[in-house]
Each structure stands twice: as structure tokens, then as C-alpha cells.
Amino acid sequence: MSTFSGLNRATTALWAQQRGLDVTGQNIANINTVGYSRQRAELQSVNGNAVPAMYAVSNQVGQGVDADTVIRIRDAFLEGRAQSEAASSAQMTVRSESLAQVEQAFREPGTTGISAKITSVYTSWSELASSTQEDGARAAVLQNTATLVAELHTTSATLGEQWTQTRDSLDVLADDVNSKVQSIADLNASIKRANQAGLPVNELSDKRDVLVMDLAQAIGATSTPGDDGQVNLVVSGATLVSGDKATLIRAVGTNDPATVTATDPRFETSPGGTRVAVGGTAGGKITALTDTIPRYSKQLDAVARQVADEINAAHTLGFDKTGAPGGQVFDNGGSGVGTPITAANINLLITDTSKLAAASVAPVVGAGASADNGNATALGKLQDKAGGSASLYRKLIVTLGVEGSVATSNLETQTVIASQVDASRESVSGVNLDEEMTNMLQFQHAYSAAARMITAIDETLDKLINGTGRVGL
Amino acid sequence: MRITQRSLAVTSLQNLNRNMEAIAKLQAQQTSGKTINKPSDDPTGTNAAMQTRQEMASATQYARNISDGISILDATDSALHNITEQVQNARALTVQGLNDGSLSEASRVAIATEVDGIRQSLIGLANTAVKGQPIFGGVTSGPTAYDAAGTYTGFGGTTAVPAIEITRQVSSVDAVRVDITGPEAFGETTATSKDLFAIVGDIARDVVDDPDALAGHLAALDVALDRLKKAAADIGTRTNRIETAKQVNSDLQLTLETRSASIENVDLAKTMVDLSMMQTGYEAALGATAKVIQPTLLDFLR
Numbered sequence: 001m002s003t004f005s006g007l008n009r010a011t012t013a014l015w016a017q018q019r020g021l022d023v024t025g026q027n028i029a030n031i032n033t034v035g036y037s038r039q040r041a042e043l044q045s046v047n048g049n050a051v052p053a054m055y056a057v058s059n060q061v062g063q064g065v066d067a068d069t070v071i072r073i074r075d076a077f078l079e080g081r082a083q084s085e086a087a088s089s090a091q092m093t094v095r096s097e098s099l100a101q102v103e104q105a106f107r108e109p110g111t112t113g114i115s116a117k118i119t120s121v122y123t124s125w126s127e128l129a130s131s132t133q134e135d136g137a138r139a140a141v142l143q144n145t146a147t148l149v150a151e152l153h154t155t156s157a158t159l160g161e162q163w164t165q166t167r168d169s170l171d172v173l174a175d176d177v178n179s180k181v182q183s184i185a186d187l188n189a190s191i192k193r194a195n196q197a198g199l200p201v202n203e204l205s206d207k208r209d210v211l212v213m214d215l216a217q218a219i220g221a222t223s224t225p226g227d228d229g230q231v232n233l234v235v236s237g238a239t240l241v242s243g244d245k246a247t248l249i250r251a252v253g254t255n256d257p258a259t260v261t262a263t264d265p266r267f268e269t270s271p272g273g274t275r276v277a278v279g280g281t282a283g284g285k286i287t288a289l290t291d292t293i294p295r296y297s298k299q300l301d302a303v304a305r306q307v308a309d310e311i312n313a314a315h316t317l318g319f320d321k322t323g324a325p326g327g328q329v330f331d332n333g334g335s336g337v338g339t340p341i342t343a344a345n346i347n348l349l350i351t352d353t354s355k356l357a358a359a360s361v362a363p364v365v366g367a368g369a370s371a372d373n374g375n376a377t378a379l380g381k382l383q384d385k386a387g388g389s390a391s392l393y394r395k396l397i398v399t400l401g402v403e404g405s406v407a408t409s410n411l412e413t414q415t416v417i418a419s420q421v422d423a424s425r426e427s428v429s430g431v432n433l434d435e436e437m438t439n440m441l442q443f444q445h446a447y448s449a450a451a452r453m454i455t456a457i458d459e460t461l462d463k464l465i466n467g468t469g470r471v472g473l
Numbered sequence: 474m475r476i477t478q479r480s481l482a483v484t485s486l487q488n489l490n491r492n493m494e495a496i497a498k499l500q501a502q503q504t505s506g507k508t509i510n511k512p513s514d515d516p517t518g519t520n521a522a523m524q525t526r527q528e529m530a531s532a533t534q535y536a537r538n539i540s541d542g543i544s545i546l547d548a549t550d551s552a553l554h555n556i557t558e559q560v561q562n563a564r565a566l567t568v569q570g571l572n573d574g575s576l577s578e579a580s581r582v583a584i585a586t587e588v589d590g591i592r593q594s595l596i597g598l599a600n601t602a603v604k605g606q607p608i609f610g611g612v613t614s615g616p617t618a619y620d621a622a623g624t625y626t627g628f629g630g631t632t633a634v635p636a637i638e639i640t641r642q643v644s645s646v647d648a649v650r651v652d653i654t655g656p657e658a659f660g661e662t663t664a665t666s667k668d669l670f671a672i673v674g675d676i677a678r679d680v681v682d683d684p685d686a687l688a689g690h691l692a693a694l695d696v697a698l699d700r701l702k703k704a705a706a707d708i709g710t711r712t713n714r715i716e717t718a719k720q721v722n723s724d725l726q727l728t729l730e731t732r733s734a735s736i737e738n739v740d741l742a743k744t745m746v747d748l749s750m751m752q753t754g755y756e757a758a759l760g761a762t763a764k765v766i767q768p769t770l771l772d773f774l775r
Contacts, residue, residue: 007716031478031479032479098712099513100511100513103511103513104511104513106512108511108512108519108523109509109512109519109523109526109737113526115523115526116526116530117526118533119526119527119530120530123530123531123533123534126531126534126538126642127534127537129538129551129641129642130537130538130541130542130641131541131604131606133604133605133606133614134604134605193688264533268592321614323614359612361612361637364628364634367613367626367627367628367629367634368612368613368614368615368628369614370612370614370628370637371606371612371613371628372612372629372637372639373639374637375638377640377642377648380534380642381642381645383527383531384531384645394520394523394524397512397519397520397523398516398517398519398520400512400513401511401513401514401515401516401519401520402513402514402516403513404511404512404516405513405514405515405516407513408513419483419484419487422483423474423480423483424474424485426477426479426480426483427474427475427476427477427480428475429476430475430477430479430480431477431478431479432475432476432477432478433478433627433770433771434769434770437769437770437771437774438770441774
């Protein structure tokens, strides 16, 4: 034992406990910081000389304590789980929201939706059957039909607007993702340099991991550990961050809801142009753009077409007030020959009330035009027709309802799962004040004890130096 | 499991949010009075609700068709009743002209004038219109069924143009005919037969000119009278049918109303109880959160 090794050992203890208190202070300071992982000073006892050098002596007692490294306490497996759960949650949230928006566009069940308008068109035909010669009843048919046409236009336009807004948000999303991808690459570079220099990187790593989690939500990115504390960021096989190198993405594809296909719009790498199969919020938006909204738009178009077809077919069988054969009621609003009728272009051709064909009997020479109600009755009965517009539309709404409610309950389940994973993560990485207080007391007491140790050695040396050999003095 | 202050706070917040969400949903139901505010609330219910709404609209329309039909049938019935009375009068006058050989010329002229007056009033009655549509005119688009000379100007009911039935849809499957054409009620003037107005016209003429022909006219008038009675009976039967349909329709409307209410309307008592239970739960959660988040070891260190 060297004379002063006891003092040295006590000094390392003072340092170590001080370090411990520092880390405790840092933990308490960041108890509410998002993404902060609690830290711990790794205390290690310092061994005595296991292989004594020549002339050296070893008393087999360790040389104190070492507190050089401060580690982040986190579970890589849970972090990975959290990333994929956050991506699923974000995707399901967008899905549920986009379906909710589609539901709002249809406003069913109620008195203002298309269903009520279809019903009033057919009941007004039925009403006309009671008074075929009255212009009031004829005007009611025209008014109700015009209202239905306007409602189809409005609903179609609302869906189109929803599509356009979602499409626009892709560009914003890509910008946001790109800035975060760049930040992660920059942080990776800093972390690598700091690690090589042996400097602490815990806070930088926390900051980067928050960004990684953001990207997991935004595009379903997952991270894999790289060299020197760096992470690589991958989105379904496409690498966005590799060490300090970033690959950016951009949104491409049509801006026009009318020309959308299932492969369009999408995200691709920029530069490179490789398609990126995104998840998360972006994935949800892509699904809304290429599937949900176009599908309901098409179904609405089919309803509009059915309305036009069934009324046109029935109307042309009849005869109008003047005895002339009934004409077409709807066309495609000048969209060109061969263009099918859609909810957006459906157009009411008849403006003159006398042109409505309520009669089913051809005029007879001498007796003039027939005032019978056969055709009006037939048109009124169309609303109960199996496979008619009313039942087609009802099918659309029920499909939408089922899809919406499935999406909502899926989201609820996913939210529970995600919050459980979050709770597990928090239970590993979160700061517990009670624990920190206990640690603080421990370090405080240990510090006091180490200080006391120094005093004891001091007193011992004092006795040795000042008191030894002074017998009788 | 290691529990931290933050995870406690987050979990509490999530639970509070869930409570709030449930309360918001119940409140939306309470204030709108509807359990289904969007299709995804209850897809099956939405389907039933939309179908019921449509059926209610149809039923309401059928009710309007029925009352319209009844008004036409009633008008026809009373017109036929009046016409029959007038024809009875004409018959009595004819019998008078036939039996009394000692009638003076002046009396015969008086009878002729009266019968002619009856004929005018018969034509007037035959032109009775409901909502501008002459009820005996078939499907004519003109204003009258018979012109002043008693010629049929309606559409349908003749040999050349058979009757085109005017019907009212009284339910989704049943339609009731509400009209009777002039020729069906009053006969048709052809080479071999004469309609009511022609017969009465003949009587008015022959009571002065050719009293011997009156016997033949009387027989023809009786045939016409029988036809009128048959027409009235026909109208009566149809009125009964449509009255039955009216009863069925109002029952149907009531059923649909009940069904719609049970599908869409909120059970107020239940929602109130649910809401107050939710509120109690929410307050308890708030209280617990306030107590749980507060204390740490800090509070107990000196």
C-alpha cells in the first residue's frame, strides 16, 4: 500500500459520486423533455494491479471507482416496435379521417343528401300522375330534378376538392420529410465525429431518434443501427439515410382527380426516381388518393348514370303535354360524344314544363294529346325498382358506412396497441422522480462518506506525521 | 413494470380523453336526437333508416294519390247521382207524354222545353271537372267531355278509341281506376245505338213531332238508366276499394314512423343515464389524476 493510495481512492469516489449527482440533475431537468432517455453513470470499481510490475507492491485492494461513461437507457427492440406501431397508427388515422371526410360529403342519413333528392324526384313524378295537366306539378318535377342534378354536382365537387387537398398535402409532406432526412444525416455525422473523439453523444442521439420516430409516422420509416452510433433509415427497402448521406423524396403523379389510376400518384427518390412504397401518414394519403376517394367518386358517377339512364329510358316511352314523344331528360352536359354521364357532368336538358312526358298514350287525330298519367306513374314507380338508382345509392352509403366503421374500430385497437408499446418504452427510458431522488440521496451519502474517508486518512496521516516519535514531548 | 411520472401523466391524459370522447358522442346523440349521425355509426341501421325514409316518402305520396282519387270518385259519384235524378225526371215527363193522349199541343211543347232543359243540364253535369280535368272526358287534354250539341269530345271509351284507364297508385303494388268515361256511363252514339243525350234529345223532339215514337225512346232511356246505375255501382265499389287502401296506408305510415323512430331516434332516458354515468366516471378519473400526479418522494424529503 502506498502512503497516499487511500486518498487517491477517496478522490475517485468523490468524482464518481459527483458525476452521479450530475447525471441525476440532468435526468430531473429533462423529466418532461420529449424523446429524452434517462441516463446513468456507469460506476466501475478499479482493480488493483493484477500483474505487479517490478518492485511494485500490491495489497490486493482495488484502486477506487471509475465513472467515465454515461449511458442512455433504452431498449432497441421496443424502439423498433414503437416505430412500426407509430407508422400503422398514423396510416390508420389518415384512412379513418379520409373516410370520415367522404362521409361528410354524402351527408347521410338525412334530409339534405342525395337519397332524399332522388326520393323527391320520383315522388314528384307520382304527384304529377295525379294532375298531369297542371303546370305547377310539372314545374315541381323539373325543380326537384334540377335540385338532384345540383346535389350530384356538389357532392362530386366536394370529393374532388378532398382529393385535390390531399394531393397538395403530399408535396408539403415530402418537404417536411426531406428536411428531417437531412437533419438525421447531419446528426449522424456529428455523432460519428463525437464518438470518434470520445465525447458524449447521448443528447444528440435522443434528438435524432425523435426525428426517426417522426419519419416513422410520416412515411413508415424504420431504422437500423450503423457504425459509430449512427443509424440508417429505410422505407420498405429504399434507403433514405445511410450514415451521413441523405436521399430525398418527392411526390409525383397527376394533379387531376379525373385521370388518377391505381399507380398514381406516388413518392419516388429524388434524384433516382425509384418508387418508394411509403407507409405511415403518406401511405394513408396515397391510399385515399388512389383508392378510397376515386372508388366512391366512381360509385357516385354510377348512381348519376343510373338516374340518367332509368329516367331517360322511361321518359322516351311517353308523350308530352302537346302529344310529342318524350325526349331525353339528361345528357352529359356537352362533354363530347361517347363520354359517359358522371355525377360531375350530368345535365338537365328539359326546361319547358310541357315537355315532360306524363302520358303513355299516343295522341289520336281528333281527340288531340292524351292527358293520361301512365308514364308519370311508371316514372314514379322507378324509385322502388330493384337495382334502381335509389338502391344503388343506398348500397354505396352502406359500403361506405361499413368501411368507415371498420376503419374506426381498427384505429381504436391500434391506438391501444401503440399506447401500450409507448408505455413499455417509457417504462424503460422515462425518468422516475422517486428513483432520481433515491439516487440523489445515495450519491449524496456516498459523497459524504468519501469526504469522511479523506478526513479519516488525513487524521491518520496527521497522527503519523505529527504524533509519531514524540513520546514524552 | 417500471412506472414513471410521465407515463402516468400520459396514460391519465389518454384515459381522460377517452372519457371525454364518449361524453361528446353521447352529447351529440342527445342534442341531435339521432343515434345515427353518419353512416359509420351504424351501417345496417343507416341502410334501414334510408329505406324507411324512402318508404315513408312513398307512403305519404300514396296518401296524397288516395285523397286525390277519392275527390275524383266523390265528384263522379255525385255527378252520376244528379244525372240519374235528372234522367228520372225526363222519364216521368216521357211517360206523361206517352200516356196522356189528350195532352194539348201547348202542354207537349212545355214538356218538350222541359226535357230539352234537362238535356242541357245533363250535358252540363257530364262536363263536371275536377282540377280542370273533365271527369267523364277520359284522358282528354281539352276542357270538356261533351260539346253543346252533346257530341263526345273526350279521349277514350269509344269503339274507335277504347277507354284508357286513369289510375291512382294507392300502394306500391296496387292502383285503383278513378275515372269512368262518358261513353261507359252514358252510352255511345253509333249507327245502331244512341247515347243518353241523343235519347233525351229525341224525346224532346218527338214529344211534339211524333208521340208514337216515344215508347221506343222510353225503352232506350231505361237501358241508359240501367247503364247509369251500373256506372254508379262501379264507382261505389271503387270508392270502397280506395277507402280500404286509405286505411291500410295510414296503418303503414304509422308502422313506418315507429320503425324510423326505433332505428334513428335516441332513447332519451337511456342516453341521459349513460351520460350521467359517463360524467361521474370522468369526474372520478379527474380526481384520481389530480391525486396521482401530485406526490413524489420530493414531498416527503425534509
